[in-house]
Amino acid sequence: MSAKERKKKSAAAAVKHRPKVPAATAVKEEKKIGAKLIPIYIMGKRYEVPEGLTIMKAMEYAGYVLIRGCGCRGGTCGACGTVYRKPGDYKLQVALACQKTVEPDMYVAQIPFFPANRALYDFARLTATPEEVFKLYPELFRCVACNSCTKACPQGIEVMDAISALKQGNIAEAAQLSFDCIQCGLCTSRCFGELAQYHMLQLARRIYGARIVHRAEHLAEMVKAVDEGKYDRCLEELKKAKEDELKKLYQEREVEPMATGEDWKPKDTTYL
Numbered sequence: 553m554s555a556k557e558r559k560k561k562s563a564a565a566a567v568k569h570r571p572k573v574p575a576a577t578a579v580k581e582e583k584k585i586g587a588k589l590i591p592i593y594i595m596g597k598r599y600e601v602p603e604g605l606t607i608m609k610a611m612e613y614a615g616y617v618l619i620r621g622c623g624c625r626g627g628t629c630g631a632c633g634t635v636y637r638k639p640g641d642y643k644l645q646v647a648l649a650c651q652k653t654v655e656p657d658m659y660v661a662q663i664p665f666f667p668a669n670r671a672l673y674d675f676a677r678l679t680a681t682p683e684e685v686f687k688l689y690p691e692l693f694r695c696v697a698c699n700s701c702t703k704a705c706p707q708g709i710e711v712m713d714a715i716s717a718l719k720q721g722n723i724a725e726a727a728q729l730s731f732d733c734i735q736c737g738l739c740t741s742r743c744f745g746e747l748a749q750y751h752m753l754q755l756a757r758r759i760y761g762a763r764i765v766h767r768a769e770h771l772a773e774m775v776k777a778v779d780e781g782k783y784d785r786c787l788e789e790l791k792k793a794k795e796d797e798l799k800k801l802y803q804e805r806e807v808e809p810m811a812t813g814e815d816w817k818p819k820d821t822t823y824l
């Protein structure tokens with residue numbers, strides 16, 4: 553049987569085994585919620601959910617109460633790694649449940665947590681040499697460059713390239729390439745070599761931020777000014793302010809323009 557025929561047969565089987573929902577019930581529900589209902593399978597069980605929902609919202613609509621595998625709901629925290637498969641397609645796909653919208657007959661299952669090796673280290677004692685990273689994560693060299701990690705990344709990060717840079721001792725490159733990582737761990741879930749890429753690259757970013765990247769002088773100046781009490785009076789006044797006053801102050805604050813010179817200052821310099 554050809555791949556095309558297999559695909560057709562599998563899709564037909566999915567439809568055949570779908571339990572029938574009374575049409576009148578579906579129409580009533582669609583009217584109530586103002587959206588078309590589509591069938592999906594959560595952990596193997598069929599549900600009718602409004603189209604356009606994310607996987608996360610569809611699961612909640614179906615009655616699941618998410619106490620794990622659910623955080624920011626905005627594609628930032630990485631808590632909601634999910635696997636899914638479309639009918640007639642052999643491929644297991646991965647996504648963030650709070651971002652991916654459901655499709656008819658999609659099979660979904662959440663992977664809220666799985667153990668992955670995370671090295672223990674006292675960051676203050678690290679001197680940022682590649683050898684230290686190799687010692688903490690010797691399995692780094694188990695990478696077979698299959699690129700499954702990159703394909704699994706919902707952030708579009710070139711994970712394999714970042715791991716490759718780390719293997720070559722280029723911590724800065726590894727950190728920059730993985731800058732958008734949200735620690736969802738989906739790369740690790742698909743890795744042949746049993747690497748926990750997201751933990752390894754997090755270490756690279758920590759080293760890069762603390763030891764390699766150029767220190768911002770203005771930040772150091774600001775920290776010093778705070779330490780010396782330059783803003784104490786301002787902070788005391790803010791602490792005494794009522795909630796409404798704080799809201800007003802926040803809404804009416806003068807915001808630095810998007811494009812301006814380094815010497816920009818607000819009109820009101822009372823506290824500067």
Ligand code: FES
Binds near residue numbers: 627629631648651
């Ligand atoms: S819930 Fe935070 S990324 Fe999805």
